[in-house]
Amino acid sequence: MNEQNHLELTGVSIDFPTDNGPFRALQDVNLKIGKGEFVTLIGHSGCGKSTVLNIVAGLHQATAGGVLLNGREVREPGPERAVVFQNHSLLPWLTAYENVELAVKQVFRGKKSRSEMRQWIEHNLELVHMTHALDKRPDEISGGMKQRVGIARALAMQPEVLLMDEPFGALDALTRAHLQDSLMEIHACLGNTVIMITHDVDEAVLLSDRIVMMSNGPAATVGQILHIELDRPRERLALADEPRYNHYRSEVLKFLYERQRRPVDDSAPANRASAEDDVKPKRFARLRIVGG
Numbered sequence: 001m002n003e004q005n006h007l008e009l010t011g012v013s014i015d016f017p018t019d020n021g022p023f024r025a026l027q028d029v030n031l032k033i034g035k036g037e038f039v040t041l042i043g044h045s046g047c048g049k050s051t052v053l054n055i056v057a058g059l060h061q062a063t064a065g066g067v068l069l070n071g072r073e074v075r076e077p078g079p080e081r082a083v084v085f086q087n088h089s090l091l092p093w094l095t096a097y098e099n100v101e102l103a104v105k106q107v108f109r110g111k112k113s114r115s116e117m118r119q120w121i122e123h124n125l126e127l128v129h130m131t132h133a134l135d136k137r138p139d140e141i142s143g144g145m146k147q148r149v150g151i152a153r154a155l156a157m158q159p160e161v162l163l164m165d166e167p168f169g170a171l172d173a174l175t176r177a178h179l180q181d182s183l184m185e186i187h188a189c190l191g192n193t194v195i196m197i198t199h200d201v202d203e204a205v206l207l208s209d210r211i212v213m214m215s216n217g218p219a220a221t222v223g224q225i226l227h228i229e230l231d232r233p234r235e236r237l238a239l240a241d242e243p244r245y246n247h248y249r250s251e252v253l254k255f256l257y258e259r260q261r262r263p264v265d266d267s268a269p270a271n272r273a274s275a276e277d278d279v280k281p282k283r284f285a286r287l288r289i290v291g292g
């Protein structure tokens with residue numbers, strides 16, 4: 001965690017225009033992230049996690065405040081900030097190889113020869129263990145495999161910052177565990193700065209250097225930041241018996257269910273719909289898997 005001011009969010013607020021006037025989703029979000037740091041954002045559904053990520057990605061503009069990456073203001077998307085979305089977002093008519101190739105050409109055209117590009121594409125697909133399915137299209141591979149191609153595509157852009165919005169949210173527990181392990185290996189190897197959104201408390205503790213817990217919206221902000229001081233490499237089975245691991249996990253749960261309990265009369269229809277896949281039920285199921 002050198003270069004503490006690698007990525008800085010300062011006084012970030014955003015208003016979305018709605019039929020009832022501006023809706024303030026975020027209010028005065030401040031966060032400094034060091035180079036190579038792995039930060040997860042956690043908070044109840046609808047609090048503004050994706051909005052924070054999208055502002056860092058340059059997909060949304062803050063209404064007030066802003067984001068600096070290496071001292072330069074983020075105003076638009078750029079290849080040094082790759083995004084992995086929850087639903088892979090691969091182009092369906094391209095193979096796994098071609099999906100990665102498209103991103104590689106965008107970044108390395110004129111900088112790498114054809115054969116270097118080929119090697120680089122294969123190398124990144126190898127990192128996520130996908131070399132056996134280079135020529136398959138998205139509809140011919142499983143959800144976990146699609147997600148791995150999406151991660152390979154992001155990594156192949158050699159981004160300084162990897163932005164991941166619930167990248168494993170749609171996957172079964174075993175595939176998810178496998179991808180978490182791959183991600184930890186890749187991060188150890190490449191040292192990218194990572195901001196990842198998750199609803200999964202165990203995932204957050206396992207992967208993070210810091211967990212940024214967000215308060216409920218509207219006007220959501222950073223509620224509490226938890227430093228995860230567990231040695232790396234981390235091994236999920238060993239961690240299940242580690243008292244500090246369990247302490248961190250309960251700190252996050254306390255924040256979510258004591259300090260930031262969802263209001264009972266959550267009346268916004270959009271929020272009600274997404275509350276179904278909110279933190280609680282799935283998370284406790286997963287807590288048992290890791291703990292048991």
Ligand SMILES: Nc1ncnc2c1ncn2[C@@H]1O[C@H](COP(=O)(O)OP(=O)(O)OP(=O)(O)O)[C@@H](O)[C@H]1O
Binds near residue numbers: 043
């Ligand atoms: N383009 C938009 N226009 C209006 N309101 C928006 C827009 N995008 C997001 N919002 C609102 O901003 C708030 C934060 O949304 P956001 O998608 O960032 O939440 P989230 O924490 O990522 O939720 P989830 O965990 O369900 O993905 C929500 O109330 C949402 O309805």
Ligand SMILES: [Mg+2]
Binds near residue numbers: 049050051165
């Ligand atoms: Mg979201």
